[in-house]
Amino acid sequence: MLVAVYAIFALAAGARAGVQIGTKFSDAPVAYTLSAVAALVYVLATVALARSGRTSFRVAVAACTVELAGVLVVGTLSLVDSAAFPDETVWSGYGRGYGFVPLVLPVVGLLWLRRTARTSGGTRTGGGRPVGGG
Numbered sequence: 001m002l003v004a005v006y007a008i009f010a011l012a013a014g015a016r017a018g019v020q021i022g023t024k025f026s027d028a029p030v031a032y033t034l035s036a037v038a039a040l041v042y043v044l045a046t047v048a049l050a051r052s053g054r055t056s057f058r059v060a061v062a063a064c065t066v067e068l069a070g071v072l073v074v075g076t077l078s079l080v081d082s083a084a085f086p087d088e089t090v091w092s093g094y095g096r097g098y099g100f101v102p103l104v105l106p107v108v109g110l111l112w113l114r115r116t117a118r119t120s121g122g123t124r125t126g127g128g129r130p131v132g133g134g
Helices: 002-027 029-050 054-080 101-119
Strands: none
Touching (some): 002 029, 002 101, 029 101, 054 101
């Protein structure tokens, strides 16, 4: 389920960024670039969460952490200095335009990664099968 939500957000953020960059990039280049960065982070998280192994686990933790930092920093800046963000990004207002899912999703992702690492003795399970290191 978590991977599916990440995949949907990767698609939504990527499509939004693509349209914004392709049609009106000069209106808000920082905001539209941040939407594209968010889409790339969602793609990376989706792939890393779907795969098994130690490297994928580490990449997933890094992606979720970057995502959480991004939504907190961009969310705060978009509220404090709205002139810097003349148009919304995926992370503006802590993901307000997406029902605050961008704020909740990395927290859920990190909690899931923590839980699965503990229950599998330091390795993560993926797709219902045990995963070794590597």
